[in-house]
Amino acid sequence: MTTVVPVLTQWFGYMDSDDPDRVLAMIADDFTMSxxxxxxxxxxxxxxxxxAGLVAYLAQREKSTLIHHIDVGTVAGEYELVVGRTTRDGAFEASFNATAQLDSAGAVRRLLIARTPEISFVR
Known part of the structure; x- marks a missing residue:
């Protein structure tokens, strides 16, 4: 497997920044998320x-406090899939996986993210 997942790398880079709203420019017209x-x-x-759901999600999250680390990622056709972790001030906070389905222009059509502090894949 690779960790070269350009869209999700950019997505989480924006999410970790002072301006996470930039992800709005990355979504397709028929975007749906969970x-x-x-x-x-x-x-x-x-x-x-x-x-609108993504806008509401962005409005309630903390800005520039968590850092997303992609540990494993792969591209399979129109999908990017990752397993990673978030840290706060360098300390483990949660594990996450994310799946993005892209349209023909590379915009995110579907996004599914799950995260929990209960499991760590780090040894």
């Missing part, structure tokens, strides 16, 4: 929707 966000101990929230 972010399953666990805070641990069985507590979680799901953020779903189209462009």
């Amino acid at each position: 972010v399953q966000f666990s805070t641990g101990a069985g507590q979680s929230a799901e953020f779903v929707g189209d462009r």
